[in-house]
Amino acid sequence: MILQNKKYVVEINEQGALTAMKFVGDRYDSNFILESAEEPWVPENKQWGLGFLSVGNKHLQIEELVALKQTDNRQYAEYMVEFDDDRVACVWNGDREKSRVHRKVRMKVTRELCDDGLYENYELINESEKYIAFDEIGLYSSFHDSYYTGKDVLSKHVSQHICTMEDHCYIAAVRQSGKPSHMGLITLDGAFRSFQTEEQNTSNVRGVIALVAKDVRVGAGESKTYRRVITDFADLDEFETKVCDYTGYPVMDYGVMTVQKGEFFQIRVKNPGKLEKIKINGETLVEKEGCYRYKPEYPGEYEGKVFYGDGKIGLLKFRCIRPIDELLRLRAQFIVKNQQILDKNDPRYGAFMPYDIDREKIYKIEEIETIYHGVPDRNDARERIGMGVFLAEYARVTGDMSVLASLRLYSDFLLRYIVDEKFDTWDCYLRNESKKYYERGLLLAHESVDMTFRTYNYTFAMLFFTEMYLLTKEKNYAGVVAGICKRYVEKTGECNATPATVEMLREAGFADDAEQIAREVEKYTRAIGEKGENYDSGEVSYEQWICATIFGQMCDYYLATKDEKVRGYVEDQRIRCQAFDGNQPHYISNSMPIRHWDGFWFGKYELWGDTMPHYWSLLSANAYFKYYQITGDVTYRERAKKIYRCNLSLIRDDGSAYNCYLVNEKSNGRPAGRYDPLANDQDWAFYHYMKNCESEKI
16 A cells, blocks of 8 residues: 655555655655565564554454555554453452453554644554453554665664653654654654563664553443654754644753752753643742753652643653762772772782672673673673773872772783783683684674774773873883774774874873874874765664764864864764754653663673663763864753763762663563663763863763
């Protein structure tokens, strides 16, 4: 079936699922809808507009089509779900047979293509003799959120910004190129409290998205209806205006949604729409000159409610944290006390390790090698180097030298096992023996792997020794930095240094190395600038880290050189970096760049799904903060502040730290929607905050 007007082309398959929505005349012929023909990993019964019902221990797919027809630009589909429910009544003597009730649910789906978009109506009718208490009603609603590289690929795929805040529910699907026009889903009637991801088994796909309504009761012969519209928009500002026009939900600037104790939450109303009132923790806020303020009394999460329209409620989620200086001190003390190997008989003596904050114990690869897929992401080096980098920066900025002895031990460990005499950086203390974790887990396609292959590790080690030089002014550390930088260039043809690295080497007396590396910095900066959006694939084909890193590098170089050609590259990268950022009324997703695989690779639970916050989001914050320094545009300072603050909320009161937060409620059927308790790679976030905000606290 095809529905078409002057603006849109819509395709619906023989099962009644929406399989394509495109713009007429789009130069990229982009299909905004995730569907099985383009992405074979998507099951046909989980395409857009199909769904599921959860009732007790039964999880039932909505897929049995009983009617399908089209009239002009209007399409109609009907589905039937039948099952026996044996948990609905209280009966004498616990006789389950007497409590068994046959259930019959009909779902009618109507779509109509209009000038402003595609309207969808989902009506669930209870044709049973008694009411049904649905634990979940899930509607598959997946835009084409996959990550690849190639010509024009960023204009053919999107990043989905998902908001499930009761009646206030939408998905803004922004092209990864950042170039308009984009497509979005706006819920007109019906509350969705969460979303779930399914079918994700690689870092390059977001998975199938199901918007989920919770605890819905429908009487016998009665129905529940969900209405929504899919429409286009030029940018997120226009999208928010459209949400307001369609639903009455106000257009608001939520400000910084993670505040220190003693600060205010501040919500500024740009367009009131049908706003009635705002409450936080049960307190009705008083509006003053279009601004609502609330001062939290204690650290923790705060829930707000926005009352609008005809009895609608949208949720807000804020967080209050301890004073930042206190959090960083607690974190530094915890690492030194709990996350370093101090057994001299262990070859990892001095190493910083992942730590299970629930079980209060260090993770060692020999103890977990049979129960994890990504064993190297829980080893004694790699991302764990971030603990050492954070401690060195913390000591330099605060003057707290109580951590120096710990840092010396760590430096000795790295030079003993990780950075060798050629300045190659090994994956962990086992060196080549650790390749068994790659071959066993099929993490790499190579038949034989040199365990100095991972280029990220070189940058991690280089940053540690850079910070050790800045802390101690001992030239041997600068010499290691120079060696790693030059080896990196030899191995990759690229450069992992910055103008600040060059200045540090000059200061330390390595003038020749500094000049050589300066030439490489200039050459690499210009080369990646010329590439534009034609990115090389990394461990993930395309992700926020790739464009945010390049954006930050361009800003660094421009700040140091004022090279106007590079200034143009800065703007080019900024647009794509911002495509990852949403504006949902929740501290974990407001300006936070999308990442959706880190929980699997670095967490205790090994779960796929949205990880926000996660430390790599700090690369966007760094770039925005530097962009603010270039332009003076304070909106980018605020963007950076939101990301920095949200990541600081990962630190707990005792100084332990969560790895990340898993946003989606379920991941491939497993419980998510929680913090991951494996302290692993998150300390990079705290380092980047201190490094970039030393001169201007934000």
